[in-house]
Amino acid sequence: MEKDILASDMSxxxxxxxxxxxxxxxxxxxxxxxxxxxxxxKIFRSIQTWEWYKTENMVHIFLHLLxxxxxxxxxxxxxxxKRGQLITGRKAISESTGITEQSVxxxxxxxxxxxxxxxxxxxxxxxxxxxxxxxxxxxTSVNTQQTTSELTIEQPSTNQQLTTNKKDKxxxxxxxxxxxxxxxxxxxxxxxxxxxxxxxxxxxxxxLNPGINVPLSIEKGFTNFWGTEAGWKHKKKSKSTDINWKxxxxxxxxxxxxxxxxxxxASQ
Numbered sequence: 001m002e003k004d005i006l007a008s009d010m011s012x013x014x015x016x017x018x019x020x021x022x023x024x025x026x027x028x029x030x031x032x033x034x035x036x037x038x039x040x041x042k043i044f045r046s047i048q049t050w051e052w053y054k055t056e057n058m059v060h061i062f063l064h065l066l067x068x069x070x071x072x073x074x075x076x077x078x079x080x081x082k083r084g085q086l087i088t089g090r091k092a093i094s095e096s097t098g099i100t101e102q103s104v105x106x107x108x109x110x111x112x113x114x115x116x117x118x119x120x121x122x123x124x125x126x127x128x129x130x131x132x133x134x135x136x137x138x139x140t141s142v143n144t145q146q147t148t149s150e151l152t153i154e155q156p157s158t159n160q161q162l163t164t165n166k167k168d169k170x171x172x173x174x175x176x177x178x179x180x181x182x183x184x185x186x187x188x189x190x191x192x193x194x195x196x197x198x199x200x201x202x203x204x205x206x207x208l209n210p211g212i213n214v215p216l217s218i219e220k221g222f223t224n225f226w227g228t229e230a231g232w233k234h235k236k237k238s239k240s241t242d243i244n245w246k247x248x249x250x251x252x253x254x255x256x257x258x259x260x261x262x263x264x265x266a267s268q
Contacts, residue, residue: 084133221252
């Protein structure tokens with residue numbers, strides 16, 4: 001009979017928590033999850049436009065993986081665990097988050113499909129890699145260059161707290177979609193995926209645009225303009241601090257119409 005148990009120790013009494021969930025069998029114990037729970041990660045506020053943001057389990061699972069990943073290279077029982085990686089499994093994640101194994105499996109597949117993580121599995125464990133782990137880091141310590149556009153999740157030695165740093169605004173370099181094309185493009189992609197995956201919105205636009213291939217029209221607008229530096233520069237002409245992506249995409253359908261062929265219309 002197998003079961004997962006949670007083992008932890010407090011090194012030097014300073015709260016440097018090291019955790020391992022061990023799969024225990026009658027004959028042996030195999031490490032199933034390991035993470036060094038030191039340090040902190042940062043979350044951009046643009047996560048609110050992430051396509052999975054409104055799916056509670058997806059947010060919970062992703063944050064759990066992000067917080068559990070190693071912040072530096074290391075080894076455990078001969079297994080190399082690089083920065084941004086963790087060794088885990090569905091049962092261990094379920095135990096840690098309270099989410100069912102079936103839901104964990106679904107969330108992991110979705111995170112893989114949208115390139116948030118990659119996974120390498122064996123018959124004993126899985127090594128999960130956070131694809132853009134470095135983007136959630138900001139050096140080894142919080143400094144005065146941390147921007148007010150970031151939401152920082154810190155892990156102090158004694159507890160975990162959620163803080164938004166709003167001090168010294170005038171002295172900081174504000175990183176936003178206006179100052180960085182990569183941030184703009186990330187928000188643009190998130191908005192695009194969120195819109196096309198919204199069945200109600202897509203059905204509404206199909207009804208309002210008869211004869212128009214709405215998904216292809218949106219893709220055309222994104223590929224040819226909004227997902228390019230030309231689209232970025234156009235948006236920067238506005239004085240608005242936020243982009244109304246929903247309205248942008250709706251208007252883009254009218255400006256980038258792709259009509260169904262007669263054969264396609266006949267088959268509908």
